[in-house]
Amino acid sequence: MVGEAIAGLSIFNSMLDMAKGLKNINDAAIRNMAVVDLTEKIIAAQAEQNALVAKVGKLEKELMRFETWEAEKQRYELYEIKPGRLTRRLKATMSDGEISHDICAQCYNKGVKGILQKSVTEHGRYTMLTCAECHTALNLSLAV
Ligand SMILES: [Zn+2]
Known part of the structure; x- marks a missing residue:
């Protein structure tokens, strides 16, 4: 879980580096390819973020059930x-x-x-x- 979150952060750093590099690309075709690549990385990062948010929600429910049971038992x-x-x-x-x-x-x-x-x-x-x-x-x- 923590490893996945750290891996997700490195994706954002990679995307930030790509975005910074776009201004230095003068060739329109190469810049367009870089934009497409960056867009794909953003979409993949959004999907990973959504998966992590869903996982956190599931873990919060499990924790609540566990705490409730600990009192009930x-x-x-x-x-x-x-x-x-x-x-x-x-x-x-x-x-x-x-x-x-x-x-x-x-x-x-x-x-x-x-x-x-x-x-x-x-x-x-x-x-x-x-x-x-x-x-x-x-x-x-x-x-x-
Ligand atoms: Zn039983």
Whole structure:
């Protein structure tokens, strides 16, 4: 990223040198070729600048998402909902008005908040907690 920005600066220096050199070219044909060359370099530099601006915007969004998650993840603690079946449970002291719930421990480790939803299999035999994000399913009915 920084290397690309520095490379972009050297392109501008090159274009500035070309622009300064135009006044010393007396032959119209050679000057026109230099103008065409300079125009191509300016267009290429504009495209690179646009790409860098887009990249910075993407990184700013990623940073904001990361900072938000860093605050959000502090609200949850590791919880063994059944022997060997781990979730992240909302801390009672950090509920901030939200009802108690569990989120997926796997998604938590990847920086994603996947709320676990309870469901019962079609024959009513098993109660499951399923993550809508990664589809991890924790069977709460079976003993380990
Ligand atoms: Zn998940």
